[in-house]
Amino acid sequence: MTAPPDPAQGPAEGATATRRAIPEASVARLAVYLRMLRELAEQGAETVSSEELAVATGVNPAKLRKDLSYIGSYGTRGVGYEIAPLRHQLEEALGQNHAQSVALVGVGNLGHALAGYGGFAGTGFPVTALFDIDPDLVGIRINGIVVEHVREIPRVCAERKVTIGIIATPGPAAQGVCDQLVSAGVRSILNFAPVVLQVPDEVEVRKVDLAVELQILAFHVARRHLEANASTEANTGAGVNGHTVNGTGGLLQ
Structure with missing residues (x-):
């Protein structure tokens, strides 16, 4: 009886990975991973760990590994991902293995x-x-x-x-x-x-x-401003040993 493949080793050589439907959020991240892999390849790198790729692309390693599992890539335990094959898989999944115009x-x-x-x-x-x-x-x-x-x-x-x-x-x-x-x-x-x-x-x-993207950024600026004000007010109102400081520098009992 043939033992089942180890998921950490990825699909067997020559086997076609079973592709699941890829969520749109994952598709966007896959495009970012591909861009980083191209940059790493230009620098002469041949392998990259999930942790290294996650840090470089601003996601957590668990999310990265899940995203890459959608295209049938699981990496190799202790080694990570070979850049050239993973790049090819991503290009195929994202439709970049044939000419676009x-x-x-x-x-x-x-x-x-x-x-x-x-x-x-x-x-x-x-x-x-x-x-x-x-x-x-x-x-x-x-x-x-x-x-x-x-x-x-x-x-x-x-x-x-x-x-x-x-x-x-x-x-x-x-x-x-x-x-x-x-x-x-x-x-x-x-x-x-x-x-x-x-x-x-x-x-x-x-x-x-x-314009919408700028409005979203403005919302985050305003939210951080409100949070900073709230934190300042909370710190100003705090006293010594739980007492509140009054306007003259004394303690209100």
């Missing part, structure tokens, strides 16, 4: 900055198409890519096999642009416009609302 619609201030960002290509998401309606922008080159008119979305997206669309237009134009991208076969959209897009069920939309 990104189209950006709206090259105003935000869009122009996104179009000029070289980090997309370095992580497997090259921007291959740019679109706008402004005659002063259509025809210019950004990072070597000619800005096309939005009416060219169907043709250009088909020719360049665009898989992901980024919308950085003003709000009123976003839904129409989204409809054009969907009609062109784009099924994944990153939306920077301040609107909620209506899409078919098979289209995935991720919304990035910078």
Whole structure:
């Protein structure tokens, strides 16, 4: 009778790991782990422990190990994870083991900055198409890519096999642009416009609302301020040996 595999050793060589549905929160963390593994590989590292990877990515080791178990990776007891195989598993799980092609619609201030960002290509998401309606922008080159008119979305997206669309237009134009991208076969959209897009069920939309993110940060600033004030008031009211200090420096019995 064959002994069952040791979970700490990971799946047997040549075996296909049984994949469970990966929670969305774990998917976001897997992307962070992959980025760190790429950085470690560039530094020449070959292995990394769960503790080291957890510290580098800001999570606790138990959560990291659970996240990686969703892709069938358990590491090796006493060694940790081999970086190259784990990186390959993460790229496969996150759909980065095949070519992606990104189209950006709206090259105003935000869009122009996104179009000029070289980090997309370095992580497997090259921007291959740019679109706008402004005659002063259509025809210019950004990072070597000619800005096309939005009416060219169907043709250009088909020719360049665009898989992901980024919308950085003003709000009123976003839904129409989204409809054009969907009609062109784009099924994944990153939306920077301040609107909620209506899409078919098979289209995935991720919304990035910078104003909301700032409001969330402002909430945390205000909460820390209130906590600091409450702590100060509590300390001010405390006296010596349980007595309360009065305004003249004496003790109130």
